[in-house]
Amino acid sequence: MKSLYTANATSSGAGRDGHVATDDGLIELDLAIQKELGGPGGKSNPEQLFAAGYAACFHSALQLVARMSKVDLGDSTVTAAVGIGKEGEGFGLAATLEVSTPGTDRAVAEGLVAKAHQVCPYSNATRGNIDVEIELVKAADD
Numbered sequence: 001m002k003s004l005y006t007a008n009a010t011s012s013g014a015g016r017d018g019h020v021a022t023d024d025g026l027i028e029l030d031l032a033i034q035k036e037l038g039g040p041g042g043k044s045n046p047e048q049l050f051a052a053g054y055a056a057c058f059h060s061a062l063q064l065v066a067r068m069s070k071v072d073l074g075d076s077t078v079t080a081a082v083g084i085g086k087e088g089e090g091f092g093l094a095a096t097l098e099v100s101t102p103g104t105d106r107a108v109a110e111g112l113v114a115k116a117h118q119v120c121p122y123s124n125a126t127r128g129n130i131d132v133e134i135e136l137v138k139a140a141d142d
Helices: 046-068 106-119 121-126
Strands: 009-012 019-022 028-030 077-087 090-101 131-139
Touching (some): 046 077, 046 121, 090 106, 106 121, 106 131
Antiparallel strands (some): 019 028, 077 090
C-alpha cells in the first residue's frame, strides 16, 4: 500500500497514565488509567481515542457508499463503543458500532452499512483481529 497520508503521534510519560501529542499539535492530551482498570480516571484514554477514530472513519465510509449509490442517509450518526478486557495472558479489544440512518429504509441502509464495513480502513484493520459488531439502530421505516 502506498500511503496517501500519515498521522504521527508520540506517547510520553507513563503510557496509559502519560501524555500523547501529534506532531502538528492538534492533539495534546494527558491520559489516565480508567477507574475500571484500577486508575484514577478523569482524563482521556486510548480506547476513547480509538472509538472516536473508528466512529468518524466508519461514518465517512458510510457517507461515501451512500453518495455513490445516490442515497440520502438523513442526519446519520455512528457511535463506537470500544471495550478492553483480559484475553489470554494479555488484553484485547472489542468494538460495537451503532449506526443511525433516519433518512434511509432499513433494507437499503443494511446494504450500505455492509459496503461501508468493506471500505472503512478501521474495519479492514480490525477484521479478524478483534470482535466488531455493527448494529443498525435506526432507519427511516422504524
